[in-house]
Amino acid sequence: MPIATINPATGETLKTFDALTSEQIEAAIGRGHERWLTYRRTTFAERAGWMRAAAELLDAEKDDIARTMTAEMGKTLASAAAEAAKCAKGMRFYAENAAHFLADEPVDAAAVGASKAYGSYQSLGVVLAVMPWNFPLWQVVRFAAPALMAGNVGLLKHASNVPQSALYLEDLFVRAGFPSGCFQTLLIGSKQVEQVLRDPRVAAATLTGSEPAGRSVAAICGDEVKKTVMELGGSDAFVVMPSADLEKAASVAVTARVQNNGQSCIAAKRFIVHTDAFAEFSRLFVEKMKALKVGDPMDPATNVGPLATEQGRTDVEELVDEAVKSGATVLCGGSRAEGPGWFYPPTVITDITTEMRIYLEEVFGPVASLYRVDDLDAALSVANATSFGLGSNAWTTDPDEQARFAVELEAGNVFINGMTTSYPELPFGGIKRSGYGRELSAHGIREFCNLKSVWVG
Structure with a gap:
């Protein structure tokens, strides 16, 4: 896949970029590692000042970067x-809370025969983030804000169709003041990721994206x-009780399904x-x-824009068409209109059986x-x-049903009488093939820290 901005509403290629060479990748990793050796000694107050400055810049520029994302x-x-505003909020959250989240944790020194003993959260070093296109800023910031506040440095391998957002x-x-090399964007293809991961100066990696x-x-x-921390998508249930x-x-269900044009890992997909x-x-x-209303995403009246890639639309079409041929019923939508752009209409299908691919596979649209x-049951x-x-x-007002859903729904996140979303204050992540590890909250910033036991005699 070329590294390029291709407008999904028209199919027009707006700008292309060359991938970094192996030598350039090597140099970037070197810059990151050398920067970490000094950056890890900066104070939480210094990092928080830079992070707040980044939030201020983002707030001021949110309309411009919004047009780029669209x-x-x-x-x-x-x-x-x-999304840009949410990123600024996330930055401020970690600027305000990192010192508390990563404070030393004292233990009973006498019990371990010490004069002093504690757990200390310390940065790991260079962390590679492999990120998807569907939330070009938020997916990155929810990694970058805690990682930088913890004293790590970041390398970003973003999706190849959002290079301008990555840069x-x-x-x-x-511009916010972080020392040079603290956060670098690597314009590279997927085949170049292994070089980065196998470099001994890269300490860890996080990925949001597909299961493969x-x-x-x-x-x-x-x-x-x-x-590693992995967030690999989902096929979220939306259960409605009497x-x-x-x-x-029903109103929330619509938003939950078509948010981000239906391209969200935590979008509700199966309505039970x-x-x-x-x-x-x-x-x-x-x-x-x-x-x-389906149409131009730059038009304020539009509710649903195009899918991000032509292949993405093809994948959605194939799942729907296969289900219909096998006996599923289309209640609305179900076939794309002719014309430019990678549009697909809001669609509801029912009479789905376990033999259909759509029963088990995630529909990203x-x-x-x-x-x-x-x-x-x-x-x-x-x-x-x-x-x-x-x-x-x-969705239920019955307390006993709420309690059972909270315990028995097999997921990393359960929202009752509300739409699943991510908050800086709540841990975020999945189980089963949706991945492992957690982002956001105190748990997210601790994922890429060494919890070091310190014993003083």
Whole structure:
């Protein structure tokens, strides 16, 4: 895949970039390692000052970078601006809390025969982040903000279709005052990642992306015995029980499915509805999906823009077409309109069986799978019948049902009567084939630290 900005609304190539050579990659790793040797000695106060400055710059420039994100991957302009604002919030969160999160943890010195004993969180060094295109800034910032505040330095291998967003982030941190080399963007292809991972000066890696990409990076890092954090997508359940506010649930369901044009790992994808609520919920849901405006993502009136890549649209089409040929029913959407750009309409399908690919595979586009179940046990069974385990939603006002969903939904995140999203304050990550490790909160900043035991006699 070329490193290029290709407008998904038109298919036009706007700008291309050359990949770094092996020698340039080597030099970048060297700069990062040399910088870490001094940067790790900076204080939390110094790092926090630079991080707050980055947040201020991002707030001031959010409209400009929003247009860049929209041009590169097709998210609506409003959602791009909101993403930039969320990044600034995340930066401030770690600027304010890193010192507390990474404070020394004293233990009972007498119990271990010491005059003083404690656990100390210390940076690891150079960390490689392999990031996806769907949230060009937020996916990176939720790694970069805690990593830099912990005293690590970062190398970014971003998706090849968002190079301008990637370069903006490096420039942002430099202009904010971070020492040169603290955060570098590597414009490289996927085949060049192994060179970075196998370099002994690279201490760890984090990846958000597809399961095959995660397997590849994790395998290399396993061979090198390097720490990794993986977030590999999901096929989130959205369960609706009879006691739910169906009007609100249906409205949130639409947003949960088509957010980011349906291209979000934590977007609700499988809508599992109790039979007593099925008729009314499905009516409301389909009605609201049909009302969405698909079009130019730069137009403020647009609700759903194009998919980010042509191949992405093809993948969505194949899953829907295969399901329909096998007996699934399309309630709305289901076929793309002719014309330029990689658009696909908001779609709802039902009558899905276990033999269909769509039953098990993640659909990365604005397509909702609708299931009818007879009771709570059946809802949990369908919800958990996937290899993924990232996020989940349950809609019920029954306290006993809420308690069961909180415990028995197999996911890293359970949201009850609300849409799954990520907050700096909450740990974020998955189980099963959605990955391992956690981002955000205190847990996220500690992932790439050495928890060193210190004993003083």
